[in-house]
Amino acid sequence: MPGPRNTATRRSRGADPGHGDETPAIDLDGVTKRYGDVTALERVSLTVASGEIFGFLGPNGAGKTTLINLLLGFSRPTAGEVCVLGLDVGEHPQRVCARTGVLHERGAVYDRLTGREHVEFAVESAGSDEDPTALLSRVGLAEEASRRAGEYSKGMAQRLLLGMALAGSPDLLILDEPSTGLDPNGARELREIVRAEADRGATVFFSSHVLDQVEAVCDRVGILHHGELIAVDSIDGLRATAESKTTLTVEVDRLPDGVVEAVEAVQGVAGVTVNGTTATVSCDGTAKRDVLSEFEAAGATVETFETSQPSLEDLFVGYTTGTGDDR
Amino acid sequence: MSVTLVARKEFRDAIRSRVLLGLTILFVAFVGGGVVLTSQFPAFGAVGDSTVPSILIGLISPAALFVPVIAILIGYGAIAGERESGSIYTLLGLSHSRADVVAGKIAGRSCVVAVSILAGFAVGAVALYAVSGTVRPVQYLVFTAATFLLGVAYVSIAVAVSATTGSTTRAAWGAFATFVFLNFLWEPIGFLLYFLTSGSTTFELPFPEWLVFFVRLSPASAYQVVATAAMPAGHPLLDGFRAILGAGSDPPLFLESWVAVGILLLWIVLPTAAGYAQFRRTEL
Structure with a gap:
């Protein structure tokens, strides 16, 4: 449960953007997920270092959201190990979520609550004492804060969910298709936020089906296809591969x-x-x-x-x- | 506390959706109207000293149906609805545990039922005073508290059913089927067992103690026992009711009224636990 002690830990991490932490933010080993006969993920092994911005690419239906659900303990792997922030997710889903900000692709807002109430809820849930107004203006919703989220456009709802994910200065940000519904300006602001969060010392796991979105911000990318991680490389490495082809x-x-x-x-x-x-x-x-x-x-x-x-x-x-x- | 946060969100949502307002109006009409209505019928009406019990007894059977239906309407969408819309991903992503979600949902929605029941019974007390000139606070408060417990029990049952599915349609049918089973089939099952085990083909009063206890295990029957616990003997309706569900003059321990309170509490705790056990295993 997110208590004041937890917040203090986060702040000290936040204030020190150093990458001295040896524990990987995400460590997957031979992760397989099957639903009946359907294999959604096949022996995925992946390590994302602390402080890294990792782009997670794949077409729709490749298994990106399935993997994210495993990272958050929303579902359990059929085989393999899922460690997030040094914790076994299956054993400590709450401790993982308490240090992780999530913008989930299937995540929805509460239609009848206002934007401000959403952010207040997120801040309180994170055990933080941040100013909700500051978070709202960071995602460009200060003007719309008192409107009910049910009246928001898709892009505004996406901004709101991003603002909620940022609450409590999490060590890890998991952004699942965050640019959905954002206009080009919104996508640019999103990239700025991602960079700022990384500068603060957070690890960012950025999933997308569009290369453009991750190319500009990510240190490394992994490409998931039909449940298999078929390439993991830096953007420069990918460029070299392109030249070789x-x-x-x-x-x-x-x-x-x-x-x-x-x-x-x-x-x-x-x-x-x-x-x-x-x-x-x-x-x-x-x-x-x-x-x-x-x-x-x-x-x-x-x-x-x-x-x-x-x-x-x-x-x-x-x-x-x-x-x-x-x- | 995480549970409190979830509960508060639920309550706030009920205010926004005007569910709280609608429900309060409904309970005011039900209790207030019920008091006025039952006082008009000779069978329930003023019989000297027993005016208050007779009016309240007239309310019990409708309440045993009305309260569960309302509570189910309040509860069935609790978790299935969030899974349907996708907001469950937002909620769990904010690090609320599944236990906190189930408990917070039940607590928040129970508060909605509680506020409307209390408002209804407050108005009912005024109406009761107006038609009978007295309220008999102990009887009335016990009756109110029992109704509250019944409401919370059915909120728990509905939320527990809601925790087992990602479809509000299925949750609604599931909760409704549970209600029909508990309110309409439980007692006949008891009597069926009675006929099968005793070889008797007619009702012979008094019923064996196990049968009385079995019938009292359903939330609605336990409610009726608790709601009338503070009322004295001597009223024909109440005596008739007690001849069937009552425990005689020297009841065994398990037929004491407070055991019925325990049964109602179990109907709050057990569904909560079962709902959590199911939801904990659910893969999103």
């Missing part, structure tokens, strides 16, 4: 026998497709020269060639659509 389009005068096989054998080439006298080679950016000389060596004359690199968005879409057939 170069597509080389080569126009030749003719395609001698065996040239396709020869090009496929080149180090760094992932695949070759042919259409008439046009060959499309997917390869590492560094393999470009080797590919071209292989065409020449086989007796073909390269008339034109073109290289293209996927954007991060292409990469994300590729991750989450291309591998769908594997299952």
